[in-house]
Amino acid sequence: MSNYEFQLARYDDIFEIVSLYHRIVGTPGCTWTLDYPSKETAENDIRNDWLYTLRKDDKIVAVASVGDFDELSDLQWKPQKPWELARIGVDPSFQKQGIRTRLLRNIIRTAKEKGYDGIRMLVSKTNTAALALYEKNGFERCGEVFRFGIDFYCYQITF
Numbered sequence: 695m696s697n698y699e700f701q702l703a704r705y706d707d708i709f710e711i712v713s714l715y716h717r718i719v720g721t722p723g724c725t726w727t728l729d730y731p732s733k734e735t736a737e738n739d740i741r742n743d744w745l746y747t748l749r750k751d752d753k754i755v756a757v758a759s760v761g762d763f764d765e766l767s768d769l770q771w772k773p774q775k776p777w778e779l780a781r782i783g784v785d786p787s788f789q790k791q792g793i794r795t796r797l798l799r800n801i802i803r804t805a806k807e808k809g810y811d812g813i814r815m816l817v818s819k820t821n822t823a824a825l826a827l828y829e830k831n832g833f834e835r836c837g838e839v840f841r842f843g844i845d846f847y848c849y850q851i852t853f
Contacts, residue, residue, distance in 0.1 A: 700800035703736070703745040703757070710754050711736050711747070718783045723821030725844050731759075731781050739781070746804075748797045750788070756797045758782040760805070766814055769837060772852045773812025777805045780815060782824075794827050802831075806853055816846035 703711060712733050719726050739745035744761030747754045759781040766778055779801065784793045805813055816839065817824050828849045829835070837848035 697750070698755075698796060699749045700797070700804075701747060701749070702743055703740050703747045705737070705740055707747060707754060708733060708736050708740070711745070711757055714754055714757060714783065714785055715781075717786055721786055721789075723818060723823055724783075725818045725821070725842075726783075735759075735781070746797075746801065748793065748800065754785075755788045756782075756784040756793050758797055758801055760801055760813070766816065766848075769814075769839060769848055771812075771814050771836070771848075771850055773810070773814060773850060775810055776812045776814045776850070777801075777808070777810045778815060779813050789823075794823075795831065798827065798831055802851070802853075810853070812850055812852040814848070814850045816841065817849050819845045819847055 715726060715731050716728060718724055719728055736745060739759045742761055744759050746758050746760060748756040758779060760777050760779045763778040763780065802813065817828060833849045833851045835847050836850050839846050839848060
């Protein structure tokens with residue numbers, strides 16, 4: 695049976711991560727473009743220890759950026775010390791295999807270990823798979839916002 699490994703991304707992962715970003719562009723609900731997220735986005739996330747990977751047999755099958763971005767602090771949230779989750783994606787050839795749930799559970803566990811009291815994020819209103827994932831895993835919809843030219847729902851979970 696294949697093992698999965700959740701870990702911080704490394705600089706030598708950048709090519710594989712950007713390639714994964716590009717494979718996700720155009721999938722249902724995805725708001726990304728070939729210009730975003732970019733190599734520079736990945737480098738910044740790695741530099742700040744914000745980019746995590748989920749590997750199967752040493753291949754990156756999913757990524758997520760999670761950290762102290764402070765991009766959402768102007769909105770109303772329950773957690774007082776939240777981690778922000780963004781740029782979460784699964785390789786299209788690995789979708790519908792529980793990878794998103796596995797990745798999300800690792801993120802929640804890591805947030806708790808680091809002393810955060812919750813996670814907050816924006817989810818595109820058109821991303822039905824992501825909306826179902828977060829609701830299935832205990833996140834609550836707590837608002838709506840229009841940012842970056844996209845209509846989003848605000849989601850949060852408090853520990």
